[in-house]
Amino acid sequence: MNALRWWQKGMVGVSLAVLAFLYLPIVILVVFSFNDSKVTSFPLAGFTLHWYEAFLSNEQMLRALSNSLVVASFATALSVVIGVAAALALDRYEFPGKRLFQNAILLPLSLPGIVTGIAMLNFYKQIGIPQSLTAVVIGHATALLGVVVSQVMARLAKLNRRQLEASADLGATSVETFRRVTLPAIRSSIFGSALLCFTLSFDEIPVTYFLTGREVTLPIYIYSTLRRGITPEINAVGTVIVAVSFVLIILSVTLLRDRRES
């Protein structure tokens, strides 16, 4: 190819600027979490770990953090169990209403979270489930089912059917075939989507906002603190969240990527 034209150079410039735009705010968050001043302005006032200490001694915040971890773990476990079963059934059988069912599962992923949250709140109120962390777990698991179903189905579609037939021909029961052939083939997509569910649940606001009671999750705690004003403690806890999500996300993307050999 010949040298880049002016408009191509322009595009490169814009692209690099957009990449910088994507990361600059995150960098600013991290930088200010170590800044020895209550205001978030330049020049920086000096290095401190004070905001991390403040976060680690803030009991309400730690409680919200542990609530978030519990909610995300249970929601992920439920999503995976129900989602994998649904994906296997959708992949293997034809039945009336299949497309409709699939669309329903995927709906919460494309609808604004607030609509799903309100729908669930209306329903829970009707059947008498009180607003609580349990309600949040059920809500998250339901809203995130689509993540597991779509990822696992994508992997199942690539599975070589002959291996399943061979396994059956060799006398394996369907449970054995699942355990020894299907499961190993889809395992990484299950882990990948589980990590994704965990991160999404950990970060979820709209559904949680409507379903939670007195006990809150970390995003809701931060959200209500922010309405009152900014403290650099939020930058510290934010930095920790960003660091952990980076690791989880990179891990899940790696697991969900199609491996060449399959």
Next chain:
Amino acid sequence: MTRRTLASFLALFSLPLAWVLLLLVVPYAIMISVGFWTRQFPLFHPDFQFGNYVQIFSDPQYTTVIVRTLKIATFVTLGAVILGYPLAYFLVFTVRSAALRNLLYMSVIVPLWVSYLLRAYTWKIILGTDGALNSLLVSTGIVDAPLDIFLYNQTAMVITLVYIFVPFMVMPLFTVLDNIPRRLIEASEDLGVGPFMTFWKVIFPLSLGGVIAGATMTFCLAFGDFVAPVLVGGPNGTMVANLLQTQFGTALNWPLGSALATVVLALVLVLLQLSMRLDRAGRVDLA
């Protein structure tokens, strides 16, 4: 189905089916019904009337906010196309090494999953009166005193939402651009067409599906956004989602809130349908 396959089908499928029907489909159905009910202490009275919808579409308090939300979502979508298209193009056609391209693509989608709340919040740090931008402007002598014009307005909201949702634009664009057969581009060049016309006549039309998919996603997400208006929007930044929040919180008018949510639901579903149609209509068979 034989009896045995039916049995294993039911064993697999009963729980997912019951779960989705009871905890997902029924809740949406109930929300839609509550939208037709009347408000009554403590929450509502089940009957059937269109009063809530009449109120939503005639009371300027609601129409103003709906129009504003549509406007902001449109600007956010435009902004995301303007920033996202060159980025996707750059990743696909300019970056030569596959490893570098993967790394850069990953670096675009990773922020998507890194706490949405925190990414909205950083703009409060940046744009605030004693925030990063102001202190930079003051220390470089561009302005004498911190300005309070950056935060709490619709521009701040558009910036924040574009920032949050731009990866949703890049993802489908990247896929679509990456799937354009290189031989079409080579053919165009062999026929003596300049690179700009190749872009305009070959690459751009073939990428429209990605633009539509990304725009739909961005528009729907921005339309239903909940947090950015509260953090950076200010008094003129209320969006539909915040009205919803009020109806279920302080105003305690669940029927009206449910009707509003149904309006949002309908709009998003119509957009999703429309975008699928457009995509299908615009798809060129390259096989």
